[in-house]
Every structure is written in structure tokens, then in C-alpha cells.
Amino acid sequence: MAYFDRFDICEAHYALEVDYNVSGVLQERPSNKRRSMSTDFQLHRMKFRPSRFFNGFTSLSDNGKEIYSDLVTRYELPIADNEELRGWRKAWGIEQ
8 A cells, every 4th residue: 555655645646646647637537637737847846856867767766666556546538558567556556
């Protein structure tokens, strides 16, 4: 189960935005529709900057990967194209 860590949460949201944005906005996220702004913009307002070694899903901590996986499930995003996520979910017993 994921635990609260601000950096992991922000980095997971950032990775999700990078992987699933459409025209710069994650369409499935309700607050993005309401505010008409991207997750990246919201993270920027919070003064979040990913590590300069950030390399997508693979660079997330285990907690960050679990948060990312939970977000994918919550927003009902497709995981078929994301081999790394599918492999991680299988390894952790989340998916068959």
C-alpha cells in the first residue's frame, strides 16, 4: 500500500501527465477539466521540479510506482501500451 510522501505523489502525477497527456492536458483528471489547466502547470505552481535524472515510470520509487498505478486505475487509463507498468503490476500481484 502506498504511503504519503509529497515528492513521490508529485513525481507520480508528473509521470502520468508525461505518459498520458493529450494536447498538454490529462483529459481524464476531473480537476484538469474544471480548471482548464494541466497537471504540469499545477505542479509548477507548487514549485515542484522532477529530478534531473527523471526518466519516466522506471525512475519512480516503489512508492511512486504504486501511486502511479493507483492513478492509472482511478482515471481508467489504458495500460496496454505501457509495458513497464504492466510488468510492475504483475510482479506486485496487482494484475494477472
